[in-house]
Amino acid sequence: MMKNLLKMIFVMAMATGISLIVELFGVGSQSIVMMFLLGVLFTAVLTRSRGWAVSSAVLATLVFILLFTEPRYTLHVYNGADLILLGFFLVTAIVAGTITSRLQTQMELASSNEKTAQTMYKIALGFLSASGTNSVIKIGKDMLHNYVGIDGDIILGEKPIEGKTEYPIMSASGLQGKLVLNEQSEDQKVLVIQALCTQLGIALEREKLVKEREEIRMAMExxxxxxxxxxxxxxxxxxxxxxxxxxxxxxxxxxxxxxxxxxxxxxxxxxxxxVWLIDLVENILGMTRITEDHLVLKKQDEVIDDIVGEAIKHTERLFKENKLNVRLPDEILTAPMDGKLIAQVIINLLENAVCHTKRGTLVELSVYADNGRIAVSVSDNGDGVPDKIRSKLFEKFATQNEDIVDGRMGLGLGLAICKAIVEAHGGSIRYADNKPHGAVFTFMIPMEDSHE
CATH class of the missing domain: 1.10.287 (Helix Hairpins)
Incomplete structure (x- = not known):
C-alpha cells in the first residue's frame, strides 16, 4: 500500500510541476487539466488499482483548485466555467483511470492464462515420451518442481496421507493415486497442479493398459x-x-x-x-531348463579336440550317406567350458546340417583360434537357410515349414538351445551363407573365463 501511495504522490508531483512550468508560458487551464488527466492514467498503470486511480483523480482536482483557479491557494472556486471544467475532469479522470486499471488487469490475466496454457501444453507433451510407471512418476515430480515451484511425492493406490495437501490422480478407470505436496501452493498454481494430476492419470492409465496388453500377448505367445x-x-x-x-x-x-x-x-x-528319441528328449529337457533359468554350467578346462571327438562319435550314424570333413588345429586349444553342453551344441549343428540337406551333402567341421576365442564352424553345401526365417533363426520353433509334414525336421529347438548355451559361456553364435551355396554356423567361446 505504501509503495502505491508513493507512486501516486510522485506522479501527481510531476504533473503539478510540469503544469506550473507550462503556465508560465501562457498555457490555459484546459491544457493543464489534460496534464493532470495524464497523471491519473499513469497512476492507474503504475499501481494497477482502480482505487488508487480514483484517489489520484480526487487529489488532482484538489491540487488544480488550490493552484490554478481563482482565488489561488484556497479551495474556493468562484468561476462557473472552472467548476464545470473540474466536474468534467473529475468524472473523466475516474472513468479513464478505472478503464485503464481494468485493462491492465485484463492484460495481466491474459498473460497469466497464456503462461498457464503453455505450461499445460508442456506438461501434456512431457508425458508422451514417458515409458514405464517409474518414468511417469519421475517426470511428474520434475514437472511439479519446475512449473509449480514446490516438491512433492506421487503415491499410487489409495494409501491415506495425513497432515499434507493432496490432489487425487484420476483416470477413466478410477483413482490411480495421489499427488502429495510438501508445502502449500499458491492459489494461481492450483489449475496447473490439477492439469498435472489429469495428465498423470492419463499416463498411468496408458502404462497400465500397455502392461495388460503385454501380459495378454505373452500369455497368447x-x-x-x-x-x-x-x-x-x-x-x-x-x-x-x-x-x-x-x-x-x-x-x-x-x-x-x-x-x-x-x-x-x-x-x-x-x-x-x-538314439533319435533320446536326442529329442534331451533337446526338450534342455530348452525347458533354459526357459526356466535352470541352466547350470559345470565349467572346467577342456581340450576342444576331445569335445569335438565326443560329438562326432555321437553323430556317426548320421554320416552313412553324407560326408563329414573335420579340420582341427595343429596346436592344442583349451577353454573353461561345460564339455557336455558344448558337445550338445556341436551335435545339434551337425544334425541340422544333415537333416536340412540332401543325401550325399558334404558337411565340414572346422575348429580354429580367433583373437583369444575358440571358434567352431559347421558348414554344408546344401540350399542354405530361406530368407523368411533368417530373422528368427535362433528363436524357438524356427523351422523351414510352419506346417507339420512327414519327415524328421525336428522341433526347431536346436539352434535356440545352441544360442542359449553359447551365450551362457560368454560367447556368440552366428549364421552366414556358404559359397557358392549352403550354410555356415559358427560359434565362439572365450579361452579364458571373464568372470575370474
Missing part, C-alpha cells in the same frame, strides 16, 4: 508355443515310434525266418530310432 510344442512332439515321436514298433514286430513275428544280416539291420534301425 506362451499358449501358442505350448500348442506348437505339443503338436511338434506328437509328430516327431510318431515316426521313430512307428519305426520301433514295426522293427520290433518284424523281429518278434519272423525272427526264425530272417537271416542274420536282416536281424542285424532291424536291430540297427531300433538303435538309431532310440
Amino acid at each position: 506362451k499358449e501358442r508355443q505350448r500348442s506348437m510344442l505339443l503338436r511338434s512332439i506328437a509328430h516327431d515321436l510318431r515316426s521313430p515310434l512307428t519305426a520301433l514298433s514295426g522293427s520290433g514286430s518284424l523281429l518278434s513275428d519272423n525272427y526264425d525266418k530272417l537271416t542274420d544280416e536282416e536281424r542285424k539291420d532291424l536291430a540297427c534301425n531300433v538303435s538309431e530310432e532310440t
Whole structure:
C-alpha cells in the first residue's frame, strides 16, 4: 500500500510541476487539466488499482483548485466555467483511470492464462515420451518442481496421507493415486497442479493398459508355443515310434525266418530310432531348463579336440550317406567350458546340417583360434537357410515349414538351445551363407573365463 501511495504522490508531483512550468508560458487551464488527466492514467498503470486511480483523480482536482483557479491557494472556486471544467475532469479522470486499471488487469490475466496454457501444453507433451510407471512418476515430480515451484511425492493406490495437501490422480478407470505436496501452493498454481494430476492419470492409465496388453500377448505367445510344442512332439515321436514298433514286430513275428544280416539291420534301425528319441528328449529337457533359468554350467578346462571327438562319435550314424570333413588345429586349444553342453551344441549343428540337406551333402567341421576365442564352424553345401526365417533363426520353433509334414525336421529347438548355451559361456553364435551355396554356423567361446 505504501509503495502505491508513493507512486501516486510522485506522479501527481510531476504533473503539478510540469503544469506550473507550462503556465508560465501562457498555457490555459484546459491544457493543464489534460496534464493532470495524464497523471491519473499513469497512476492507474503504475499501481494497477482502480482505487488508487480514483484517489489520484480526487487529489488532482484538489491540487488544480488550490493552484490554478481563482482565488489561488484556497479551495474556493468562484468561476462557473472552472467548476464545470473540474466536474468534467473529475468524472473523466475516474472513468479513464478505472478503464485503464481494468485493462491492465485484463492484460495481466491474459498473460497469466497464456503462461498457464503453455505450461499445460508442456506438461501434456512431457508425458508422451514417458515409458514405464517409474518414468511417469519421475517426470511428474520434475514437472511439479519446475512449473509449480514446490516438491512433492506421487503415491499410487489409495494409501491415506495425513497432515499434507493432496490432489487425487484420476483416470477413466478410477483413482490411480495421489499427488502429495510438501508445502502449500499458491492459489494461481492450483489449475496447473490439477492439469498435472489429469495428465498423470492419463499416463498411468496408458502404462497400465500397455502392461495388460503385454501380459495378454505373452500369455497368447506362451499358449501358442505350448500348442506348437505339443503338436511338434506328437509328430516327431510318431515316426521313430512307428519305426520301433514295426522293427520290433518284424523281429518278434519272423525272427526264425530272417537271416542274420536282416536281424542285424532291424536291430540297427531300433538303435538309431532310440538314439533319435533320446536326442529329442534331451533337446526338450534342455530348452525347458533354459526357459526356466535352470541352466547350470559345470565349467572346467577342456581340450576342444576331445569335445569335438565326443560329438562326432555321437553323430556317426548320421554320416552313412553324407560326408563329414573335420579340420582341427595343429596346436592344442583349451577353454573353461561345460564339455557336455558344448558337445550338445556341436551335435545339434551337425544334425541340422544333415537333416536340412540332401543325401550325399558334404558337411565340414572346422575348429580354429580367433583373437583369444575358440571358434567352431559347421558348414554344408546344401540350399542354405530361406530368407523368411533368417530373422528368427535362433528363436524357438524356427523351422523351414510352419506346417507339420512327414519327415524328421525336428522341433526347431536346436539352434535356440545352441544360442542359449553359447551365450551362457560368454560367447556368440552366428549364421552366414556358404559359397557358392549352403550354410555356415559358427560359434565362439572365450579361452579364458571373464568372470575370474
